[in-house]
Amino acid sequence: MIGYTYQKPGSVAEAFRLKEDTPEALFVAGGTDLMVKIKNREVSPKALISLRSVAELQGIAVRGAVHIGAMTSISELIRNEVMREKYPVLVKAARRLGSRQIRNVATLGGNLCNCSPCADTATPLLVLEARALLQNHLGTREIPLVKLFKQPGETCLATDEILTQVLIPAFNATRKGSGVRTIFFKQGRVKMDLAVASLSVLLQTKGNRVKKARLAAGSVAPVPLRLTRVEDLLEGDNLSSSLIAEARRLAEESVKPITDIRSSGEYRRHIVGVFVKRALETLWARSET
Amino acid sequence: MGPERNMKTEIAFTLNGFPVSLSVSAHKRLLDVLRYDLGLTGTKEGCGEGECGACTVIVDGRAVNACLYPAPEVDGRRVVTIEGLMDPENELSVIQKTFVQSGAIQCGFCSPGMIMATKALLDENPDPTDEEIRAALLGNLCRCTGYVQIVEAVRLAAEKLEKRR
Known part of the structure; x- marks a missing residue:
């Protein structure tokens, strides 16, 4: 028989107590992925602990770094003025996540903890060098977000642990005079679709010289992938057509895409190369104005 | 038999301006509650996976897929369905x-x-x-x-x- 208990703790402490009482319970955020998996019998939970009503996991606060509560909905993220002004790459990616109905319910924490290689919010957060705050009943630990992703559907979270906050450092904000610019690309079959491939890039330049390069690609490896070899190639060098061509080649070499129902691996590799070229050319042109 | 679990949950919410309260199985979706418990069949089930939007209703002012919305989450909220759009004279909106x-x-x-x-x-x-x-x-x-x-x-x-x- 299908059926599970559904609990709605009002605080993180209460959530941990419930988890201790019912160790087999799963934590659930907006549920837009989990509800589908339950319907298709991919998951048959005996108990769910919903984190949606936990007030301390909601909202966006600027305290040096931007702190985003894990239960902040994708729509709320898009509407937030600070995010729109300082971290447009995340807002752009968030706008491409599902439909409006999904974004009104889906949360940032859920998108990340679902640990899909195509998670739309993952690659912008990777180039922004985001950190993740994880908590269990014993305490809190902070990790670079990139460490959260272990393999498809599997995070580094212990079973009694939850993601509480995502932190974005202030130094990667888009500000006048900082030379920081960002861009996001996503390719799907139709506009509302899981990504065949996606790419986020953050570039900081002084004149033509690349001070900092951060690139992350989605749907082209078991987890959202930082393209560190491309970053190393670009940093310290002057932007040029030949450098961009080399960056493209290295990006195509760095990814490990699979062939599935949505795309062939070969096509995914090609798209990432095109995205890297297009992103760097666009950001280069923007620096000259 | 495992330990006795309470699979039922009490929910109370505002539906098209009227208060409703009922006891539902915790695994029910808002869509099931609307269509089967409350008989409001205007909200449709298409894909049941959040792709098609046939089940769109408005919860606290925002459009959501009722097929992905756990019924227990609707407790305390304001829900508007297609049946709630008619004006007091029973005219279409x-x-x-x-x-x-x-x-x-x-x-x-x-x-x-x-x-x-x-x-x-x-x-x-x-x-x-x-x-x-x-x-x-x-x-x-x-x-x-x-x-x-x-x-x-x-x-x-x-x-x-x-x-x-």
């Missing part, structure tokens, strides 16, 4: 009438979801561009592919609502 007049309804299965998504859009943004209309309805599929008439109906409904203000 401006959006509904405009959909009919514009030929934006063919088989009609997607219409309740399209109309609820439209309502959520126009409540938030009374004068949307065509691009904004298409973006807001991206999560609503029309199997008859009558999208052009639907976008026109939304634009026309926005104009009519604007004149009323």
Whole structure:
């Protein structure tokens, strides 16, 4: 028989107590992925602990770094003025996540903890060098977000642990005079679709010289992938057509895409190369104005 | 037999302006509660996976997929369904009438979801561009592919609502 208990703790402490009482319970955020998996019998939970009503996991606060509560909905993220002004790459990616109905319910924490290689919010957060705050009943630990992703559907979270906050450092904000610019690309079959491939890039330049390069690609490896070899190639060098061509080649070499129902691996590799070229050319042109 | 579990949960919420309270199985979706417990069958189930938008309802002012919304989460919230759009004289709302007049309804299965998504859009943004209309309805599929008439109906409904203000 299908059926599970559904609990709605009002605080993180209460959530941990419930988890201790019912160790087999799963934590659930907006549920837009989990509800589908339950319907298709991919998951048959005996108990769910919903984190949606936990007030301390909601909202966006600027305290040096931007702190985003894990239960902040994708729509709320898009509407937030600070995010729109300082971290447009995340807002752009968030706008491409599902439909409006999904974004009104889906949360940032859920998108990340679902640990899909195509998670739309993952690659912008990777180039922004985001950190993740994880908590269990014993305490809190902070990790670079990139460490959260272990393999498809599997995070580094212990079973009694939850993601509480995502932190974005202030130094990667888009500000006048900082030379920081960002861009996001996503390719799907139709506009509302899981990504065949996606790419986020953050570039900081002084004149033509690349001070900092951060690139992350989605749907082209078991987890959202930082393209560190491309970053190393670009940093310290002057932007040029030949450098961009080399960056493209290295990006195509760095990814490990699979062939599935949505795309062939070969096509995914090609798209990432095109995205890297297009992103760097666009950001280069923007620096000259 | 495992330990006795309480699979039932009490929920109380506002539905189309009226308070309702009932006891439901915790694994029920808002869609099941609306259609089967409360008999409001205007909200449709298409894909049941959040792709088609036929089950769109408005919860606390925002469009959501009722097929992905756990019933226990609706406790304490305000829900509006297609049945809640008629005015007190039992007249169809401006959006509904405009959909009919514009030929934006063919088989009609997607219409309740399209109309609820439209309502959520126009409540938030009374004068949307065509691009904004298409973006807001991206999560609503029309199997008859009558999208052009639907976008026109939304634009026309926005104009009519604007004149009323």
